[in-house]
Amino acid sequence: MFSRLQTKxxxxxxxxxxxxxxxxxxxxxxxxxxxxxxTVRGELQSSGVVFDxxxxxxxxxxxxxxxxxxRDFGFREAVATRDDATMRSALDNLRDRLDLHLAFIVDxxxxxxxxxxxxxxxxxxxxWTALDSDENAAGVTVIADQTYQVISxxxxxxxxxGWVVFAxxxxxxxxxxxxxxxxxxxxATVVRRDxxxxxxxxxxxxxxxxxxxxxxxIEAGLKHGVARELDTRGGRVIALAKPLRxxxxxxESALLLRYPLAQAMAPYQPILFAVVIVGLLGIGVVIxxxxxxxRRLTRPIMALDAAAQRLRQxxxxxxxxxxxxxxxRLAGTFNTMAAEIRVRERTIxxxxxxxxxxxxxxxxxxxxFVDASVKASDGRITVVAALGVDRFHQVRAAIGYTLANDxxxxxxxxxxxxxxxxxxARLATSVLGFVYEARDIAEAQTFAAALQADLDQPIRLxxxxxxxxxxxxxxxxxxxxxxxxxxxxxxIALDQARATRxxxxxxxxxxxxDPARNLSLTSDLMTAMAAGGTSIHLxxxxxxxRGLVTGAEALVRWRDPRRGMVPPDLFIGMAEExxxxxxxxxxxxxxxxxxxxxxxxxxxxxxxxxNISGRLMDDQDFAERAxxxxxxxxxxxxxxxxxxxxxDNPDVALRIIDQYAAAGIGISIDDYGSxxxxxxxxxxxxxxxxxxxxxxxxxxxxxHRDALLVKSTIxxxxxxxxxxxxxxxxxxxxLAVLQTMGCDLAQGYFIGRPMPVGDFxxxxxxxxxxxxSALAADIAESGTRTS
Amino acid sequence: xxxxxxxxxxxxxxxxxxxxxxxxxxxxxxGAPVENAVVTFRPAAGVPAGPIRFDWPMRMAQRxxxxxxxxxxxxxxxxxxxxxxxxxxxxxxSFASGNKxxxxxxxxxxxxxxxxxxxxxxxxxxxxxxRMSAFVVVVDTPYAAKTGxxxxxxxxxxxxxxxxxxxxxxxxxxxxxxxRPVTAARTAAGESVVVDLRAAQAAHH
Numbered sequence: 001m002f003s004r005l006q007t008k009x010x011x012x013x014x015x016x017x018x019x020x021x022x023x024x025x026x027x028x029x030x031x032x033x034x035x036x037x038x039t040v041r042g043e044l045q046s047s048g049v050v051f052d053x054x055x056x057x058x059x060x061x062x063x064x065x066x067x068x069x070x071r072d073f074g075f076r077e078a079v080a081t082r083d084d085a086t087m088r089s090a091l092d093n094l095r096d097r098l099d100l101h102l103a104f105i106v107d108x109x110x111x112x113x114x115x116x117x118x119x120x121x122x123x124x125x126x127x128w129t130a131l132d133s134d135e136n137a138a139g140v141t142v143i144a145d146q147t148y149q150v151i152s153x154x155x156x157x158x159x160x161x162g163w164v165v166f167a168x169x170x171x172x173x174x175x176x177x178x179x180x181x182x183x184x185x186x187x188a189t190v191v192r193r194d195x196x197x198x199x200x201x202x203x204x205x206x207x208x209x210x211x212x213x214x215x216x217x218i219e220a221g222l223k224h225g226v227a228r229e230l231d232t233r234g235g236r237v238i239a240l241a242k243p244l245r246x247x248x249x250x251x252e253s254a255l256l257l258r259y260p261l262a263q264a265m266a267p268y269q270p271i272l273f274a275v276v277i278v279g280l281l282g283i284g285v286v287i288x289x290x291x292x293x294x295r296r297l298t299r300p301i302m303a304l305d306a307a308a309q310r311l312r313q314x315x316x317x318x319x320x321x322x323x324x325x326x327x328x329r330l331a332g333t334f335n336t337m338a339a340e341i342r343v344r345e346r347t348i349x350x351x352x353x354x355x356x357x358x359x360x361x362x363x364x365x366x367x368x369f370v371d372a373s374v375k376a377s378d379g380r381i382t383v384v385a386a387l388g389v390d391r392f393h394q395v396r397a398a399i400g401y402t403l404a405n406d407x408x409x410x411x412x413x414x415x416x417x418x419x420x421x422x423x424x425a426r427l428a429t430s431v432l433g434f435v436y437e438a439r440d441i442a443e444a445q446t447f448a449a450a451l452q453a454d455l456d457q458p459i460r461l462x463x464x465x466x467x468x469x470x471x472x473x474x475x476x477x478x479x480x481x482x483x484x485x486x487x488x489x490x491x492i493a494l495d496q497a498r499a500t501r502x503x504x505x506x507x508x509x510x511x512x513x514d515p516a517r518n519l520s521l522t523s524d525l526m527t528a529m530a531a532g533g534t535s536i537h538l539x540x541x542x543x544x545x546r547g548l549v550t551g552a553e554a555l556v557r558w559r560d561p562r563r564g565m566v567p568p569d570l571f572i573g574m575a576e577e578x579x580x581x582x583x584x585x586x587x588x589x590x591x592x593x594x595x596x597x598x599x600x601x602x603x604x605x606x607x608x609x610x611n612i613s614g615r616l617m618d619d620q621d622f623a624e625r626a627x628x629x630x631x632x633x634x635x636x637x638x639x640x641x642x643x644x645x646x647x648d649n650p651d652v653a654l655r656i657i658d659q660y661a662a663a664g665i666g667i668s669i670d671d672y673g674s675x676x677x678x679x680x681x682x683x684x685x686x687x688x689x690x691x692x693x694x695x696x697x698x699x700x701x702x703x704h705r706d707a708l709l710v711k712s713t714i715x716x717x718x719x720x721x722x723x724x725x726x727x728x729x730x731x732x733x734x735l736a737v738l739q740t741m742g743c744d745l746a747q748g749y750f751i752g753r754p755m756p757v758g759d760f761x762x763x764x765x766x767x768x769x770x771x772x773s774a775l776a777a778d779i780a781e782s783g784t785r786t787s
Numbered sequence: 788x789x790x791x792x793x794x795x796x797x798x799x800x801x802x803x804x805x806x807x808x809x810x811x812x813x814x815x816x817x818g819a820p821v822e823n824a825v826v827t828f829r830p831a832a833g834v835p836a837g838p839i840r841f842d843w844p845m846r847m848a849q850r851x852x853x854x855x856x857x858x859x860x861x862x863x864x865x866x867x868x869x870x871x872x873x874x875x876x877x878x879x880x881s882f883a884s885g886n887k888x889x890x891x892x893x894x895x896x897x898x899x900x901x902x903x904x905x906x907x908x909x910x911x912x913x914x915x916x917x918r919m920s921a922f923v924v925v926v927d928t929p930y931a932a933k934t935g936x937x938x939x940x941x942x943x944x945x946x947x948x949x950x951x952x953x954x955x956x957x958x959x960x961x962x963x964x965x966x967r968p969v970t971a972a973r974t975a976a977g978e979s980v981v982v983d984l985r986a987a988q989a990a991h992h
Contacts, residue, residue, distance in 0.1 A: 073880075073914050080882030157882045158912020158920050159956065 005301060006294040013290035014283055021279035028275055036264040037229065037238060043184050044227040044240045044259055051242060051257060054181050059138055059151050065098045066153035066164045076157040079105065087113050101169040102148065106131055107162035117144045130248030131163045139247035143167060147192060147202045150247050170202060185263065189256045191218055208232055218254055236261040300327045304334055311338050355426040358405045360412050366425035366433040367483045373435055374477055380437040382477040383444040386490035387451065390469045392430030403461050408432065410459045411468060418454050427491060441476060441506055448472045448504050471497050475507040522578045524560060525571050529587050534558045536591045537754035541725060542746045544739045549764065551607035553747065554592040555754045556584065581613045582622055589626055593635040595757050604764045609638040609668060614645030618652040627663040638666035643681050654684055661686045673713065690717040694728020701733045711741045807946030810977040812939040813953060815984055820938025821955060823858045828930035828942050830949035839929045846870065847911065847921055849877050854911060854921030863906050863927045870898040876915065883909035886925060908954060922956055947971050959983040
């Protein structure tokens with residue numbers, strides 16, 4: 001509810017004190033009220049007794065007057081002789097003297113003399129009966145709708161001749177007279193039971209709002225005879241109901257004496273006022289006191305709170321320790337904790353942003369550099385350069401991990417020294433990232449070249465000097481691109497540079513393609529294989545000795561409805577990466593076997609060569625399936641593999657090659673001379689054929705060195721018992737040179753391009769068993785046809 | 788505090804030794820005999836002519852601040868003496884219509900008299916002593932007498948048909964009296980009438 005401790009303490013203290021004061025005040029008030037009520041009740045009770053006396057006194061006074069009249073000889077004579085005039089004058093005289101409202105005579109016959117308003121029969125009879133039944137009948141009765149206190153005295157002349165009746169109206173003036181006689185300021189009201197039995201004030205006293213309650217109160221009050229509290233318009237009163245004797249007996253009227261409670265409480269008002277004042281003063285003192293106390297108590301806590309807030313926001317905080325108590329200790333502990341947190345935070349931040357091996361900033365840090373640079377860009381573009389240390393793995397193998405890491409750090413330090421604003425991080429094992437700004441891509445490339453030049457001087461490690469060179473991939477930030485993407489692109493650009501053997505490459509989006517697209521390419525390829533979207537093309541292999549086409553290489557082609565012809569390099573590479581190469585090879589092999597059988601039917605018993613990916617070379621399952629298929633069909637199939645295919649797992653690969661050879665499947669070593677050719681493997685592989693890479697053959701006619709290489713390779717192969725196929729034969733000259741070199745087979749555009757099976761059949765029909773020269777002419781023609 | 792109470796009274800009518808006597812017994816309803824009730828008889832044939840005399844003195848003495856007797860039957864025209872045997876004075880008066888008189892402040896052994904000329908009951912009082920009360924029953928018939936302590940009265944010679952009247956100061960009836968017809972036949976039991984009596988009021992005595 002309250003966000004401040006100080007407020008809470010103040011509110012709590014003041015609240016508790018206020019409650020205590022309230023309770024005390026309430027008790028005092030209750031006691032005083034009770035006391036006042038009891039006092040008033042007692043006074044009222046005794047006043048009631050006094051009122052009885054007064055009432056009696058009044059009655060006696062009237063009676064004395066009446067008796068006096070009744071006994072007056074002249075009056076009696078007047079009554080006895082029915083001297084009306086005398087009677088009236090006597091009554092008038094006494095009425096004035098005694099201040100009466102009514103004075104009249106009722107004679108033995110019930111006749112009434114001296115009453116102005118005639119009384120109805122029933123009332124007159126009732127009056128007569130009441131008078132007759134009691135010698136000195138007195139009480140309250142109603143005459144002409146007014147309530148009167150009535151007394152009577154018999155007129156003896158000398159026997160009972162009638163009664164003198166005096167009546168005093170019970171009106172406000174009479175009540176006022178009664179009230180005046182009381183010791184305490186009472187209010188008196190006469191209430192009377194009405195026809196329905198309810199008690200109502202005689203003169204419609206407006207003080208009583210609730211007639212029902214008043215009636216009930218009087219009913220109970222008459223029964224118990226004690227003063228009790230009653231609510232009236234004028235507030236709460238203590239009231240006492242005194243029964244008034246009715247003329248003729250019974251109780252039909254009552255005198256209600258009341259005393260306002262407020263008046264009873266009036267003498268105590270100063271006491272209550274004093275209690276309230278003392279209470280308010282007390283609350284003020286408590287508020288002030290608890291405020292000061294809470295302030296002293298909470299100030300160090302507030303300081304701690306503020307410090308904690310600052311700490312949360314990463315601020316450098318320390319709270320002064322002022323006291324030796326719990327709060328002081330807390331502040332001390334807080335300071336220690338804050339310091340430790342800062343140290344830990346720095347360590348964590350450092351770890352998060354640095355490479356553990358080299359202690360150089362890491363990839364995350366590089367991204368921060370990029371973000372900062374982009375944010376601060378002033379029209380210049382932010383460039384990320386991925387600096388690949390060439391031959392790092394070899395160097396590391398040579399000098400060890402620790403020194404390799406030192407080498408990286410040294411490179412970073414040197415570049416850092418040369419370029420003051422250098423922001424360098426380690427992106428990968430052998431790759432450093434470098435963030436800088438440039439006006440355009442050209443300037444970025446120039447800068448990258450400068451970086452390379454920085455490493456012209458060897459780096460010294462442990463006293464030894466190590467040569468290091470950099471291949472650099474560059475990616476520039478373009479709007480809307482994520483930092484992540486920029487860094488990745490720089491890395492990709494590095495790969496692209498290495499793939500194309502350049503020193504510096506700017507990221508080439510077209511060459512890279514889209515990884516997401518590649519993934520869909522694979523699934524599309526699988527769909528296409530099932531739906532006939534792929535096919536095999538055959539490229540003829542010409543036997544230079546026999547002068548005829550004795551074989552063909554099966555090459556897979558894929559025409560996609562959306563993409564058109566998809567380059568084999570693209571989808572085969574993709575299939576290799578994604579593991580789909582197996583399914584693709586299965587399919588190509590099946591097609592090759594089918595085609596081989598079909599061509600055999602057509603009279604051309606050719607050896608069909610199928611390229612087997614290095615990934616499948618140690619795949620026993622594939623090998624068994626392939627052997628079953630080829631054997632089952634008795635097809636003449638040759639597998640073209642590269643030497644590097646056996647490097648990964650030579651034992652298994654060589655065993656499987658043996659299995660192929662045993663099954664009658666020829667093995668051809670493909671692309672010989674392009675990769676890392678190893679004579680060791682060449683020796684171990686049970687191959688029948690060696691295919692010289694086209695890079696050598698294409699330049700055969702021009703380069704003396706190439707011709708030498710080809711010639712010696714042919715000799716080498718022959719000496720190992722291998723046939724030699726030259727790839728990339730595009731000219732008659734090359735063909736002629738190869739023939740003279742003793743090459744066995746030739747493959748290339750000059751012989752025939754890869755062509756659909758149907759075209760190949762036509763090709764074969766058009767060139768059956770022809771001589772090389774004749775073929776050459778044909779091929780020249782077909783070259784113009786197909787180009 | 789005084790209250791009226793109704794007491795039933797029975798009149799027992801007994802026939803005397805002589806056939807021409809009228810015997811009346813007055814009793815309250817509870818059976819108590821009523822003393823000092825005046826019974827008068829008027830024959831249907833009319834009251835015999837000639838002066839009426841009773842065998843008791845025509846005197847209303849004041850003795851011990853009281854009238855003696857309490858009830859005196861007097862014939863019309865009788866002069867009643869009011870001798871005062873008290874040491875104090877009395878102021879004897881009556882407001883009875885036709886018999887209104889006032890005998891003022893006479894002293895001890897002083898005797899005044901008044902001649903009652905009108906038949907009827909004259910209530911006698913003393914203006915000095917309210918408690919003093921007496922009645923002079925002025926009659927115009929010779930057949931009149933007071934009941935004794937047994938409530939019984941015998942009217943000698945009251946023969947023949949007629950009507951008898953019972954008066955008593957507290958008898959609850961107009962004029963404090965009751966009139967009953969009676970036949971010529973007299974029975975041993977006499978006549979009886981039930982009347983209500985007003986309870987005696989202290990001030991009357």
